[in-house]
Amino acid sequence: MPPEAKLEQTAAGLVPEGEGWFVLNARDAAWWRSDELGQATTFEGKPGFSELGFHVEVLEPGQPNCMYHGESRQEGFLVLSGECVAIVEGE
Numbered sequence: 001m002p003p004e005a006k007l008e009q010t011a012a013g014l015v016p017e018g019e020g021w022f023v024l025n026a027r028d029a030a031w032w033r034s035d036e037l038g039q040a041t042t043f044e045g046k047p048g049f050s051e052l053g054f055h056v057e058v059l060e061p062g063q064p065n066c067m068y069h070g071e072s073r074q075e076g077f078l079v080l081s082g083e084c085v086a087i088v089e090g091e
Contacts, residue, residue: 008045016045026056038063 005020013030016022029041038059
């Protein structure tokens, strides 16, 4: 079984340090904040997740989820409250 990763306290919240499994409440994770792009946490430390990435994001009305970008793999979204507009290939 892989070892448990140590959780390091930073000014932004807890970040996993090193490889291994961990359990982390989203409320306690390190979050970044932006007036333009809302608030988000990725639950990642160093090294990052090599095959899987996910994050929780909180947006105010009118805030974009991200700037335009492409992904080499599948990307999914789950909206828990409110509504969103998805623009895919210009439509």
